[in-house]
Amino acid sequence: MVKALLGKKVGMTRIFGEKGRMIPVTLVEAGPCPVVQRKNSETDGYEAVQLGFGEKKLKRVTKPMQGHYAKADAAPARVLREFPVEPDSELNTGDKVTVDMFEAGDRVDVAGFTKGRGFAGVIKRHGFKGGPASHGSNHHREPGSVGQAADPSRVFKNMKLPGRMGNKRVTTQNLEVVYVDAEKNVIAVRGAIPGANGGFVEVRKSVKGS
Amino acid sequence: MSALDELKQAQMKPADQIPKFEVGDTVRVSFRIVEGEKERVQAYEGIVIGRHGGVGPDASFTVRRVAYGEGVERVFPLHSPRVEKVQVTREGRVRRAKLYYLRERRGKAARVKGREKPSAARK
Numbered sequence: 570m571v572k573a574l575l576g577k578k579v580g581m582t583r584i585f586g587e588k589g590r591m592i593p594v595t596l597v598e599a600g601p602c603p604v605v606q607r608k609n610s611e612t613d614g615y616e617a618v619q620l621g622f623g624e625k626k627l628k629r630v631t632k633p634m635q636g637h638y639a640k641a642d643a644a645p646a647r648v649l650r651e652f653p654v655e656p657d658s659e660l661n662t663g664d665k666v667t668v669d670m671f672e673a674g675d676r677v678d679v680a681g682f683t684k685g686r687g688f689a690g691v692i693k694r695h696g697f698k699g700g701p702a703s704h705g706s707n708h709h710r711e712p713g714s715v716g717q718a719a720d721p722s723r724v725f726k727n728m729k730l731p732g733r734m735g736n737k738r739v740t741t742q743n744l745e746v747v748y749v750d751a752e753k754n755v756i757a758v759r760g761a762i763p764g765a766n767g768g769f770v771e772v773r774k775s776v777k778g779s
Numbered sequence: 780m781s782a783l784d785e786l787k788q789a790q791m792k793p794a795d796q797i798p799k800f801e802v803g804d805t806v807r808v809s810f811r812i813v814e815g816e817k818e819r820v821q822a823y824e825g826i827v828i829g830r831h832g833g834v835g836p837d838a839s840f841t842v843r844r845v846a847y848g849e850g851v852e853r854v855f856p857l858h859s860p861r862v863e864k865v866q867v868t869r870e871g872r873v874r875r876a877k878l879y880y881l882r883e884r885r886g887k888a889a890r891v892k893g894r895e896k897p898s899a900a901r902k
Contacts, residue, residue, distance in 0.1 A: 580783045588813045589861035755782045
């Protein structure tokens with residue numbers, strides 16, 4: 570059984586849990602994801618399922634992809650993602666995976682693309698402290714020294730410098746599932762997940778916990 | 780309504796159970812405390828110096844009292860199931876929404892105009 574789902578981050582709020590404790594939760598609208606393709610070791614060399622999520626207008630789908638969806642008798646999906654499965658998995662094209670597979674108390678990893686922050690300086694991007702704000706200082710948000718002198722005569726690789734920040738795939742690991750609403754295809758996890766509201770995310774069974 | 784809104788709604792107390800009080804009132808908050816297996820209700824009495832978030836799902840209020848010469852402020856979530864009830868013991872008449880100026884005052888200066896509420900239960 571594949572323990573993964575595709576979904577959309579809905580947003581965060583807080584709920585009162587057991588003993589009236591406040592719990593921060595993120596809602597994810599996940600699934601139902603049709604299996605668009607079942608890959609197996611004979612034809613593809615490995616075992617996996619390709620899941621789809623979201624809607625896409627038929628006219629926006631290329632002809633070759635239309636054929637791909639037609640084979641599985643599935644509606645065109647906005648995103649397709651592959652997840653490994655065991656060879657004896659009974660999942661086949663046309664099946665649907667839903668939030669049913671998770672229940673409250675499970676641990677999951679959630680992957681998504683973080684919000685893009687553009688070209689960011691070293692304070693925002695790497696958490697540098699920056700220089701003094703006053704007392705004649707002209708060294709406010711600069712990176713400072715980036716190395717030595719004539720030897721080595723170059724800046725080392727991986728030096729923390731300004732640059733593009735965010736819009737990068739990030740996985741938040743080991744989040745607790747607070748509850749699952751199978752009717753609305755909604756799952757709530759404790760804590761924050763990457764990306765903006767409405768962003769696309771993958772929810773997988775946790776690698777570390779359970 | 781989105782799933783998020785619905786969830787927020789579900790966290791709120793029904794409208795008739797939302798405690799009614801205003802900034803400046805002296806209130807007695809019955810707060811449920813869970814200690815291991817046991818559960819008891821603790822009362823906390825003081826002046827409401829601020830309300831935040833209206834009556835929405837994230838609403839809270841701050842209650843200030845001076846205990847043993849030391850000012851204490853506690854913030855309670857309005858919709859928390861642990862806030863059992865909020866009794867108004869004295870109604871206050873104030874001219875601002877947040878009474879942060881009380882923090883700088885001591886003794887007689889730190890009073891709020893108002894009138895006792897005879898109906899409310901006092902110890």
